[in-house]
Amino acid sequence: MNILVIGRGGREHSLVKKIEESPRVDTVYAAPGNAGMTEAELVSISETDVEELIHFAKTNQVAWTVVGPEVALMNGIVNQFREAGLDIFGPTKEAARIEGSKAFAKDIMKKYDIPTAKYESFTSSNDAKAYVKDQGAPIVIKADGLAAGKGVTVAMSVEEAIEAIDVMMEQSQFGDAGKEVVIEEYLEGEEFSLMAFVHGYKVYPLIPSQDHKRIFDGDTGPNTGGMGAYAPVPHLSQEAIEAAVRGILEPTAAALVEEKRSFSGILYAGCIQTQEGPKVIEFNARFGDPETQVVLPLLENDFIQVMEDVQAGIDPQLNWKDGFCAGVVVSSAGYPGDYQKGILLPNVKGNRTVIPIYAGVRNEDNQLVSDGGRVFLLSAQGDTLEETIETIYNTLQEAQVPSTFFYRRDIARKAIRTSVSGYKYTK
Ligand code: AMP
Ligand code: GLY
Secondary structure (H helix, E strand, O other): OEEEEEEOOHHHHHHHHHHHOOOOOOOEEEEEOOOOOOOOEEOOOOOOOHHHHHHHHHHOOEEEEEEOOHHHHHOOHHHHHHHOOOOEEOOOHHHHHHHHOHHHHHHHHHHOOOOEOOEEEEOOHHHHHHHHHHHOOOEEEEEOOOOOOOOEEEEOOHHHHHHHHHHHHHOOOOHHHHOOEEEEEOOOOEEEEEEEEEEOOEEEEOOOEEEOOEEEOOOEEEEOOOOEEEEOOOOOOHHHHHHHHHHHHHHHHHHHHHOOOOOEEEEEEEEEEEOOEEEEEEEEOOOOOOHHHHHHHHEOOOHHHHHHHHHOOOOOOOOEOOOEEEEEEEEEOOOOOOOOOOOEOOOOOOOOOEEEEEOOEEEEOOEEEEOOOEEEEEEEEEOOHHHHHHHHHHHHHHOOOOOOEEOOOOOOHHHHHHOOOOOOOOO
C-alpha cells in the first residue's frame, strides 16, 4: 500500500522511516517533506492545501494518510479526508481543539477533574495584570492559541509577567493567538511527555519521553520547538506513569467523547511530576517533536498494523525494544531568533543505530544545506542512556560541527545524574 505523510519536520522524517519499515508498504509519500527524507517520494503540496492533498491521495491510491503538524489538524484536514472517503490517522478539528485552545483544554480539565495547574483566562490585559499582581511570582503566562511552542513565559518576577502580557495582548506579537491569555500557577517538578494512541475511550500509551525546550544548557534561554529528547525516562517511577495514564490520558479521552469531540490519533500530555503527582501543562493532538524521533525507533510493531488496530478499537499490543533512544537537535546558530540559511551540513557519520533525522534542510547542488531553525537531530540507541548520549556527542564532535550551527551539550544529563544505577524500565 501507499502511505502519505503530511509535514516537513523531524517528526515526519521519523514517521516516514518507521512506516517505510513495514513490509506492507510500497511507497511512502511526504507532502511537502524535506530533502533529507530519502526514504520517501516528496510531493510539493503544502500541509494546508487540503484539496490538492485529497486529489493526490485519490490519484495515487494512498491507503492511509498520517498527519504531523497541528495546523493541518486544526484546519480540519481529517474531517475533509473522511468526507472524501479517505482513511486518515489523526483527530478531527473538533477533537484537536484540546491543543488549539489552551482555555478550552483548561475548561475540560476543570470540568472532568484532570490534574493541572490552577489558572484563570483573560481577554482584558488590565484584568490579567491585576491578577498577576495579586498572585505574585513565579507565574506562567500563555497565549491562548497556537504559537509554535513559543507563546509561553515562565515569569520569575511580576515585572516579567506584566511584560509578557503586554507583548501578547497589546503588541500582539503572536497575532490572534495572544488575544486571550491563560495565567497559571507555576508547577515545580520533573517534566515528561506521555503520548498515547487513542480511539474514543480506548487509550494505548507509548513509552514516556523527555524533551528539552529551552535553547541553552541548564534549561536557560528562550523556549524553542525542542532541542533534544530521550526515551524512556529512567527517573520516573512506574507509579507516576500509571498515574498519568489513569488520571490524565484516560479521563481526557473519555471527556472528549462526552463532549461529542471523540478523539482518534495521538494524544500527547505534557506533564510535570509534582509532589502531589503528575499534572498537565499542555495537551497536543499529535505526535510530539522531537519526542517522536526517540520513541518510534523503540516501537517494535508494524506501524500500519497499529494504525489499523487503533482505528478499529482493537488493542494494538504495543511492544518496545529494551534500552534507550536519545536525540540531540542541531540548530542554526541564532535560533529561536534570526539565523542564516543555506549552510552546508556537517558530515555526520551515521550507522545502523546512529541516525540523523532531518528537519530544516534543502538540496543545493546535490548537497544538504540548512533551511530552518532546527536543522537535524542526531539519534542513537543503546543499552544505557549514558552510553547512548555519549555515542551522539562523540559523533557530533568527530563531525566538527561549525559554529554556524548550535547544539546543547547537556541533553539527558539530569536523567543520567539522578537515575538509579541498573535501572530497567518495565513496559
Ligand atoms: P507549553 O507550551 O505549555 O508546553 O509550555 C512550554 C514550557 O513552559 C513547558 O515545557 C514548561 O517547561 C513551562 N511551563 C508551562 N507551564 C508551566 C507551569 N504551569 N509551571 C511551570 N512551568 C511551566
Ligand atoms: N515537544 C513538544 C511538542 O511537540 O509540542
